Amino acid sequence: MKTFVRVARTLNFSEAARQIHRTQSSVTEQIQALEADLGVPLFDRSNRRLALTDGGACLLDYADRLIGLADEARAAVLAAAGSACRTLEVGGIETLAAAFLPDVVARMAATHPDIAVRVTVAQTSTLHAQVKDGTLDAALFFGTRPHDDGVRCGVIAHAPLMLIVPPGHRLAARASAGHDDVAHERFLVTAPGCAYRRMFEAAFRSRVDGEPVIAGQSDSVAAIVRMVERGLGCAIVPRMVPALADARVAMVPWRGEGATVPLSLAWRARASSAITALHEAVAAVEMQY
Template identity: 30%
Template sequence: MELRQLEHFLAVAEECHFTRAAHRLHIAQSGLSASIRALEVELGAPLFLRTTRQVELTQAGRALLPEARRALSSISSARDAVAAVQGLLRGTLSVGSLQCLHVVHLPAVLARFHELHPGVEIRMRQSGNAELVEEVRAGRLDLAFVTRQHRMADDLRVSTLSSEPLVLACAPESPFATRDSVELAELAGQSFVDFNADWGTRDEVDRTLAAAGIERHVAVEVNDVHSLLDFVRFGLGVALVPQSFAGKSDVVRFLGLRGDIDVPFAETVVVTGHTVGAAAGELLDMVFEARAGRLRVAG
């Protein structure tokens, strides 16, 4: 099995079309078809179902896809490692992040990274926790900044950036607003504002309230911090949020949680595969330097 065969397989799998894949690879379609056929013969199984209209992966093809991505990602990391030793850091750095990452000013760190390593193309995307983690596992992202999930896969490397308690956010007119703290049991029957499923701290809040025996009604679901706080501000629900959100509004009231409970925490982590490429490793070093105040960044 040759690397170019895996590259050809991956292109066809992602394009679902031999002509488009051949164009993407800048090779003749006949050469691409021959490469795929040779790979199928070597593996002893068809990888694609071919019709006049579309190309689909077979069960064998679906099994090969994540392994092909990991193999090619490892080769890319090996090339980057050699380039880094030679002072020629280059390639592509794909980064995922949740929204409003408070533990480090990621745009500033990425700008500094680009200043130091202009040969590396930076690609950035935001999404929910589970999707970003799966993108790292599949090799489509080099690293991702997410909220720690209850269970993290064993084939990932997880490094903690921050851990902070959850607090109650409520409107200034709320009966809770004049208090310093609230017990979880008092939140029974309240309407909630929260993130969409798998977004931000939603999973942690769901687990916390379920463990306390509180059945809640989420009246408003959002996917960004500022919308969440706006809906809370105008009394459309309360929210359990990381303590750092208190710095994002001077109108919303924030209260601690008390009572016979273990105060829930939101943990922000950076997730990578066990093999970390040179560019990703350099960015991680810069992120931890920024957290420690040792990195000079703009803004």
């Protein structure tokens, strides 16, 4: 059923196989076996693009509930047998996986040794999709998202943003800085659509004297920090970015609109003692900014 959900979400056998670490032939065989058991085709393969049949769309409506009940049944059986070790699949973007999740996992290990936490690192859009399709039980990310069918989301903290500048920069000793202070500065940014790029854009949303100057772009926040060290530009990043710990840069608190970014937790909506334990661990861990 989990394989069916992944194929139904991606509408691509090879991509589904890649995401669940199976061969394409194995995924195809599982779908064919499910179709044979139900006696109806679940996918229309007649065109170039795979599509759900009416029967497949109907099954997808039930799939998440079936998977959830199966997981709950497994946990209940293990608990009754005295071997209630469960695995909680938690995802996070790279910064949070490195700077926050280790403390959460340690807290879970101390308070709920019967729950093993497995951490996945991915981009925000992938995390959202994997919580929705059941691959992940929960995910941490910057920003917010509305409640959805089967998925809940809540803000757990607000992370402060910092303007980072090279050593000796004219703003290095400032108590704070806003977009009026950086009118002629050159910035290093991540790609459009990235969570860090959205933070940067939010910081300049109310600016009325033109767009900030982009000096360069990188997919890696750690690389951007190193480029700032070498005097190639400035950047705006969360204070909790691990690469800042030993970086030779000056960090100036950003002020005004977009001075902080929400840190959110999304989780599967079905009731689960493991999810409750995760919420407790997240609330107990002190955020290291």
